[in-house]
Amino acid sequence: MKLICIGRNYTDHIEELQNERPLDPVVFIKPDTSILLKKQPFFIPDFSNDIHHEVEILIKINKVGKYIDKKFAHKYYNEIGLGIDFTARDLQSKLKEKGLPWEKAKGFDGSAVIGKWIAKDTLDDVNQIDFRLEKNGDIVQKGNTRYMLWKIDEIIEYVSKYFTLKIGDVIFTGTPAGVGVVKSDDILTGYIEDQQFFSIKVK
């Protein structure tokens, strides 16, 4: 399975990193080895001194599809989750400067936190989901899917032009503002509305 990630999908986060507003979605892939195993802490890798948390709404694909029209995109997922796209920001900045791919900064082992899943029908509207990340009990990131530049159905339409979506693939839909560095002993806890989806210890 693959993890398809969307970058620069929230205006406030684009401004915070002083990135250009993209004309098309920014897409990258994390390998399945990037998934942080359940109940395991996140270990800061030795090649970075600036690992950032990016909390993101996740979509789990439940049907094989290619060239999916956004009108039918809702049929390709039943579950919504929450996760973290850990990013080695120092390494990513160097790669970006040189115009090189981001994989090493984004796809390393343990860089993808995938929390629990809930049926999408239990949410009133997937385009109005409130979510947040707390670091040691303080809110550091807060978002709502209504502020996405590309909505979930548009993301599915777009990425399925390039990649066949398979059962079990996960889409990371982008992060709102408030990304920041993690340190050893931090506890990162993610919520959709008032439900906890994961709690991760950093080591």
Ligand code: ZN
């Ligand atoms: Zn991200």
